[in-house]
Amino acid sequence: MIRRLIDVVGPEQARPVRRMIVALVVGAVLQGIAFALLVPVLEALFGSDPDEVWPWLWALLGVSVLYGAAYYWSLLIGFEAGATLSRSLHHRIGDRVAALPLGWFAPERVGQLGQLATKSVMDIMGVPAHLLRPLVTSFVTPVTVIALMYVFDWRLALAATLTVPLIVLVYRWSTGLSRLADVARSAAHAETGGRVVEFAQVQPVLRVFGRGPVRSGARLDDALRTQTDASRRVLVTGVPGLVGFVLVIQAAFTLILLTGTYLALDGGLGVAKLLALLVLAVRFTEPIAETAVLGSTLRTAGAALDRVAELLAQPTLPRSEDPKVPDGNAVRFEDVSFGYDGKPVLSGVSLTLGEGTMTALVGPSGSGKTTVSKLVPRFWDVDSGVVRVGGVDVRDIDPEVLMSRISVVFQDVYLFQGTILENIRVGRPTATDAEVREAARLARVEEIVHRLSDGWDAQVGEGGALLSGGERQRVSIARAILKNAPIVLLDEATASLDPENEQAVQDALSALTAGRTLLVIAHRLQTVAAADQILFLDEGRITEHGSHDELIAAGGRYASFWAERSRARDWSLTGQVF
Numbered sequence: 097m098i099r100r101l102i103d104v105v106g107p108e109q110a111r112p113v114r115r116m117i118v119a120l121v122v123g124a125v126l127q128g129i130a131f132a133l134l135v136p137v138l139e140a141l142f143g144s145d146p147d148e149v150w151p152w153l154w155a156l157l158g159v160s161v162l163y164g165a166a167y168y169w170s171l172l173i174g175f176e177a178g179a180t181l182s183r184s185l186h187h188r189i190g191d192r193v194a195a196l197p198l199g200w201f202a203p204e205r206v207g208q209l210g211q212l213a214t215k216s217v218m219d220i221m222g223v224p225a226h227l228l229r230p231l232v233t234s235f236v237t238p239v240t241v242i243a244l245m246y247v248f249d250w251r252l253a254l255a256a257t258l259t260v261p262l263i264v265l266v267y268r269w270s271t272g273l274s275r276l277a278d279v280a281r282s283a284a285h286a287e288t289g290g291r292v293v294e295f296a297q298v299q300p301v302l303r304v305f306g307r308g309p310v311r312s313g314a315r316l317d318d319a320l321r322t323q324t325d326a327s328r329r330v331l332v333t334g335v336p337g338l339v340g341f342v343l344v345i346q347a348a349f350t351l352i353l354l355t356g357t358y359l360a361l362d363g364g365l366g367v368a369k370l371l372a373l374l375v376l377a378v379r380f381t382e383p384i385a386e387t388a389v390l391g392s393t394l395r396t397a398g399a400a401l402d403r404v405a406e407l408l409a410q411p412t413l414p415r416s417e418d419p420k421v422p423d424g425n426a427v428r429f430e431d432v433s434f435g436y437d438g439k440p441v442l443s444g445v446s447l448t449l450g451e452g453t454m455t456a457l458v459g460p461s462g463s464g465k466t467t468v469s470k471l472v473p474r475f476w477d478v479d480s481g482v483v484r485v486g487g488v489d490v491r492d493i494d495p496e497v498l499m500s501r502i503s504v505v506f507q508d509v510y511l512f513q514g515t516i517l518e519n520i521r522v523g524r525p526t527a528t529d530a531e532v533r534e535a536a537r538l539a540r541v542e543e544i545v546h547r548l549s550d551g552w553d554a555q556v557g558e559g560g561a562l563l564s565g566g567e568r569q570r571v572s573i574a575r576a577i578l579k580n581a582p583i584v585l586l587d588e589a590t591a592s593l594d595p596e597n598e599q600a601v602q603d604a605l606s607a608l609t610a611g612r613t614l615l616v617i618a619h620r621l622q623t624v625a626a627a628d629q630i631l632f633l634d635e636g637r638i639t640e641h642g643s644h645d646e647l648i649a650a651g652g653r654y655a656s657f658w659a660e661r662s663r664a665r666d667w668s669l670t671g672q673v674f
């Protein structure tokens with residue numbers, strides 16, 4: 097646990113943790129010595145000359161004062177270590193997150209990250225202040241006590257030593273039992289959390305289809321039942337372990353008691369010394385018994401450490417040692433293959449997006465269109481082949497330079513809590529107010545602003561919840577216009593927009609895309625018709641490419657698709673139609 101903690105906080109922040117451990121060990125040894133001094137104190141008190149007690153009493157007082165000082169010192173370091181730990185963990189998590197490839201940020205990961213930066217960090221912060229002390233004390237104090245017992249009576253000390261392996265075994269057995277049940281309970285908690293969210297999200301769909309909350313309610317009920325069962329299992333499996341551990345400690349004490357009584361009856365041990373050693377034996381077992389209740393807290397902290405360690409071990413986006421500057425803004429894929437977690441998605445894709453031209457990418461759902469667009473800004477790196485921007489492998493371009501050349505407009509637009517202007521300014525934080533307003537005008541965001549009661553100061557709500565889908569996309573296009581990057585990657589909205597919004601989005605796009613290298617994942621007839629070239633992607637391969645006329649003349653899948661869709665009135669190039 098301590099080694100994992102030091103690994104996670106990093107070597108430079110490990111010093112306060114190490115100092116804390118030293119303070120705790122010193123404190124625990126002094127505590128053990130103070131307990132052991134009770135033996136000569138009691139012996140002297142019950143002996144023939146009670147005055148002999150004074151030197152021992154002074155020694156006990158001295159050790160107790162030193163123990164108090166060590167305790168105070170460890171408390172101070174504990175608080176300092178907790179604060180340093182939280183700062184260092186947040187920095188390390190933040191640095192790693194900033195260096196992770198953009199593809200890592202799937203929605204579920206973002207949720208986990210929130211948990212990690214709050215709850216897991218809190219759990220780890222508590223380790224120095226609340227866990228290290230009992231952990232160190234429960235080990236070091238009994239060891240000191242046993243070692244000093246050997247000074248007073250080796251036979252009783254031996255009896256105490258013999259109980260140690262048994263205590264360790266039972267401790268391992270009891271924590272092993274609870275660990276399995278704890279894991280099941282954590283999984284059940286997570287599942288219930290997910291079902292509660294689903295239960296809330298699915299309400300509109302179920303009610304619209306007249307089903308009521310029955311099905312998802314049943315799933316939630318199942319999850320709650322599993323959670324209750326898992327919690328009961330924690331008790332059922334945890335309690336025997338706990339009771340077993342307490343019993344073995346009692347047994348250890350009884351063994352020492354019996355040995356001592358036997359030795360006293362035999363005349364080999366004085367009653368005063370026996371009493372004193374029994375007091376010592378109590379001090380030997382007490383700290384160990386206290387660790388029994390720490391099990392679940394220890395596992396929680398251990399799990400938090402594992403989660404943070406896992407994030408810190410995520411590979412970051414490799415940066416070139418010798419970055420090159422792209423010459424121009426054409427984009428080329430050369431024999432690119434790529435897969436997610438070993439599952440191939442693109443194989444042998446070669447394509448060219450000429451500088452200042454528009455390319456429409458069409459194909460069935462799941463054929464890999466979005467993946468193609470995400471390889472350009474290095475959301476992921478290719479498995480084989482090369483993606484080039486301006487003739488340079490994107491892996492050899494400084495990531496900031498690469499991103500400065502690319503604007504991305506996805507379907508799922510995220511807006512920050514704030515005003516519309518603040519949201520547009522994200523495109524180029526150094527832009528003047530006039531530039532931001534001009535971008536807003538070109539993307540037809542001005543019209544939205546006029547409709548809102550607070551005008552430009554209106555808040556968009558978290559995630560842009562107070563705007564419609566089409567309006568959010570217009571704000572996102574305004575951001576891209578303000579950024580003024582020469583390469584634009586655009587995932588055209590599949591969701592139907594009302595005619596007014598649709599026209600506004602089209603106008604906004606025209607303002608954004610004029611004269612740029614444009615890759616558009618096309619879903620609308622007019623977009624495909626306007627493209628300089630069309631690429632047809634099927635199962636991760638470009639199966640057809642050319643202009644609209646060429647592809648129609650070739651009579652391939654694009655042509656049949658075209659014929660079919662031309663018959664339909666409100667058509668779209670989404671996957672279901674293929």
Ligand SMILES: Nc1ncnc2c1ncn2[C@@H]1O[C@H](COP(=O)(O)OP(=O)(O)OP(=O)(O)O)[C@@H](O)[C@H]1O
Nearest residue numbers: 202436441459460461462463464465466467468671
């Ligand atoms: N982050 C990811 N992790 C794992 N698999 C993924 C990920 N993103 C996409 N995939 C898988 O890769 C394949 C291609 O997905 P992609 O989104 O590129 O297709 P698409 O042609 O854009 O589909 P659509 O038109 O439906 O958006 C799909 O099978 C998808 O399930």
